[in-house]
Amino acid sequence: MRAEQWILTEDVEEFLDRAGGFLRSRPTMHHTQLTTIEKLRGVREAEPTVFGRSESAGRVHAIFYRRPTGRMMLSPLSPEGCDTLAGLGLPLAGVVADRDTADAFVEAWRRRTGAASRRTWAGRLYRLGTLAPPEPFPPGRGVLGRDRARIVRWCDEFMAGVGETPAASWEASRFADKRFTFWETPDGAPVSMAGSTPMVAGMVRVDPVFTPERFRGRGYAAAVTVAVSRAARDAGATDVVLFADPANATSNALYRRIGFAPVAEFVGHDFE
Known part of the structure; x- marks a missing residue:
């Protein structure tokens, strides 16, 4: 049997020509790769x-x-593949992957380089099954977010809440290309927000979901997540996914309640 080999390139189109089918074959597990690589097309x-x-x-x-x-x-x-990859000697600051892969690569990197690591992030990946709006459903409606100042401010508050380092500018942030939806109360006041990625390979990722602290505990996050997820399904998405902090029992229970099922645990490690 022919041995596996790693083929490297800096040409995104060449890469997608050879690996695009592989990425599209598992859009849920490859959702970050699909969305990030799509954003890099045509970018200098x-x-x-x-x-x-x-x-x-x-x-x-x-x-x-x-x-x-x-x-x-x-x-x-x-683990064997991780060891081979670590042996390529690429300069690395860290790794993000499903937990088993990340842990195997960290161990291979330690053996190869002696470098220590620390876990800096953990996320539980969910995929939407049958959408189940919560009961009771809060009054209001989902509306397309056009208030850029509010979107930017709430994204900043979201990042501060999860300990995420802000990008140098809005245009350089991971939120800039997303479509945002607000949940508005009957009097037109926005009380919660959810973003969604452009569809790639039939997959849409819901991110971020944010409710200002003063509006929490009223079902608004569930309502806006349902609105965004339904819009994605109506647009033809076959895979609607999102991440939740495994340590946040409230958000995990919320997503399960409205029809999301856990798929895998992901982690990020920084090398020291």
């Missing part, structure tokens, strides 16, 4: 993103990309 970066695909007999089995920050996003990979 001061420092290039490196893309890698693991192939054997012309078939892609795994992929990664490493952004200019040095952080690598990795698809599910065996």
Whole structure:
């Protein structure tokens, strides 16, 4: 049997030509790769993103990309594959992957380089099954978010709440290309917000979901998540996904209640 080999490139179109089918074959597990790589098409970066695909007999089995920050996003990979990848010697600042893959790569990196690591992020991936609006459903309606100042302010509050480092500008942030929906009360007051990514390979990711503290506990987050998820389904999405903090029992219970089912645990590690 032909051994697997890693093929690297800085050409996003070349990468997608060979690995696009693999990414589209599992849109839920590959949702971050699909959305991020799509955003990079036609973009000139001061420092290039490196893309890698693991192939054997012309078939892609795994992929990664490493952004200019040095952080690598990795698809599910065996411990043996992680060891081979670590042996390429790419400069890395960290790794994000499903928990088993990330832990295996961290161990392989430690063996190869002696570098310590620390876990900096954890997320539970959910996929929508049958949408189930909550009962009782709060009064109001979902409306397309056009108040940019409010969107930016609430995204800033969301990042502060989860400990996320803000980007240098709104245009450089992970929110800039998203479509936002507000949940408004009957008097027209916005009380909650959800964003969604452009559809790629039939997949839409709901992110972020944010309710200012003074409006929490009234079902508004569930309502706006239902509104965004229904809009994605109506637009033809087959996979509607989102992340929740595993330590946040409230959000995990909310998403399960409205029809989302857990798929996998993801983690991020920084190398020291």
